[in-house]
Amino acid sequence: MTQPYSTLALAEPLKRAVADMGYENMTPIQAQAIPVVLTGKDVMGAAQTGTGKTAAFSLPLLQRLLKHENSSASPARHPVRALVLLPTRELADQVAQQIAMYAKYTKLRSTVVFGGMDMKPQTAELKKGVEVLVATPGRLLDHIEAKNAVLNQVEYVVLDEADRMLDIGFLPDLQRILSYLPKQRTTLLFSATFSPEIKRLAGSYLQDPVTIEVARPNETASTVEQRFFSVQDDDKRRAIRHVLTERGLKQAFIFVNSKLGCARLARSLERDGLKTAALHGDKSQDERLKALEAFKSGDVDLLVCTDVAARGLDIKDVPAVFNHDVPFNAEDYVHRIGRTGRAGASGLAVTLVGSGDARLVADIEKLIKKKVELEPLELQEERPRGRFNDGRRAWREEGGDAPRSGGRERGGYRGAPAVVRDAFFDKPYEPSATGSGAASWEVAPKAAVARGSISANIKHKRKLPALFKAPQPEAEPSAQ
Numbered sequence: 272m273t274q275p276y277s278t279l280a281l282a283e284p285l286k287r288a289v290a291d292m293g294y295e296n297m298t299p300i301q302a303q304a305i306p307v308v309l310t311g312k313d314v315m316g317a318a319q320t321g322t323g324k325t326a327a328f329s330l331p332l333l334q335r336l337l338k339h340e341n342s343s344a345s346p347a348r349h350p351v352r353a354l355v356l357l358p359t360r361e362l363a364d365q366v367a368q369q370i371a372m373y374a375k376y377t378k379l380r381s382t383v384v385f386g387g388m389d390m391k392p393q394t395a396e397l398k399k400g401v402e403v404l405v406a407t408p409g410r411l412l413d414h415i416e417a418k419n420a421v422l423n424q425v426e427y428v429v430l431d432e433a434d435r436m437l438d439i440g441f442l443p444d445l446q447r448i449l450s451y452l453p454k455q456r457t458t459l460l461f462s463a464t465f466s467p468e469i470k471r472l473a474g475s476y477l478q479d480p481v482t483i484e485v486a487r488p489n490e491t492a493s494t495v496e497q498r499f500f501s502v503q504d505d506d507k508r509r510a511i512r513h514v515l516t517e518r519g520l521k522q523a524f525i526f527v528n529s530k531l532g533c534a535r536l537a538r539s540l541e542r543d544g545l546k547t548a549a550l551h552g553d554k555s556q557d558e559r560l561k562a563l564e565a566f567k568s569g570d571v572d573l574l575v576c577t578d579v580a581a582r583g584l585d586i587k588d589v590p591a592v593f594n595h596d597v598p599f600n601a602e603d604y605v606h607r608i609g610r611t612g613r614a615g616a617s618g619l620a621v622t623l624v625g626s627g628d629a630r631l632v633a634d635i636e637k638l639i640k641k642k643v644e645l646e647p648l649e650l651q652e653e654r655p656r657g658r659f660n661d662g663r664r665a666w667r668e669e670g671g672d673a674p675r676s677g678g679r680e681r682g683g684y685r686g687a688p689a690v691v692r693d694a695f696f697d698k699p700y701e702p703s704a705t706g707s708g709a710a711s712w713e714v715a716p717k718a719a720v721a722r723g724s725i726s727a728n729i730k731h732k733r734k735l736p737a738l739f740k741a742p743q744p745e746a747e748p749s750a751q
Contacts (some may be wrong), residue, residue, distance in 0.1 A: 274302045282337050292372060298323035299485040304678050308459065313480040315473050316461045322485060325369050328429050328459050333374055336402055342378045349380050349400030350424040356408055358436040360385040360556055361563060361584055366431065367405040374596050378612050379403060386410045387556030389469060394419045408444035415451060421682040422451045434462040434469055464602055480513040491605055491639055495612035500648040502623045508539055510648055511593055514621055523611045525575045530601060536595060537575040547573040587613065594622040629641035701718055
């Protein structure tokens, strides 16, 4: 049963902002988490990506901060009272934008700090005073060490995408940051899964938390159609183009496991005529933000991503996700396909499985508790293009225009040239009789070559085809 936002006891400025954004009914995580956070209790929340977690913690935090809203221009009157930590630059920027929209009719100030950008503009914003600080752990520590950020008055801390922060090694940074915060605070932890590591983190830093789960751990969204295709590695790019065409898909995420693979695949798809952008850790922050904006606006159709770059991105109405590479970590599969089928919409998740991916697929089956049906994918053979070895232009075997009768065709031929294949090259390799493993085309000593007897120097006693005829050596001067 849906619950409308009008039933929440939110301040008028927040209600206006929610109405401006078109929100009417709460999602399950919002309906369960908002009333609990409003009471000031710690929360340990598990929810699928795309379920509205940002509003679930932002709106009640802003509501509680409004009790001590200050309109003074003095930075000292605007200390950091709420800290939101996230694993990636894109996610931090996205959450900060949403919080700013929720708080636009209030006097509360917010800002975001993350790496890959100049610290000076971030420092200037922090010096003005902000109540809500959104940050990635590494850059926040930079500002703490530079004494740009003081956290001794923080009342609320949010660890969002906590499982991902642990995955990419942020635990020591998190422990340092949490050591700067007051002991008496409200701590909210949100994660897609409740792994043992997440439970240990919660046990260390949360006080008697309320556990909220809106889906079974590691469950994939029921609105996503999941397909697993058996494809050779060399055919994966062609398989993506095939599914895009067959399904009439306009946009999609494509996930790969490495930064190098991400860049190469994006370039290859671009050469195929598809509007493509790459999103990976070696891109500058400006490049990454431009790629996201181009994808959101429709100027880019395919966004090729690594997991770190794409975690938690909230882009609406993306119809499909492709796993060009099966993820090494089964939990990343859940996060990847969570990019589609969001907010009740339907989506397609296609995973391309190579010959060496059996163990990774088995890990996914264990995690999602569902048997994976591996399907073959029929791909049309691409017509060969280029030149044969004799230097004559290759003619299309089918679908090309028939040569005109009579008259000389372009390239100097009246019809398709007959390419003669020497049967010798179809024979299996036969080692030489010596059994030494030497090549069966061993050449006699130079003196024999000098006599011009090429065929006598080849153990098969046959002439070389014209294409491969060796150049005649210069004759040695005869002894007079």
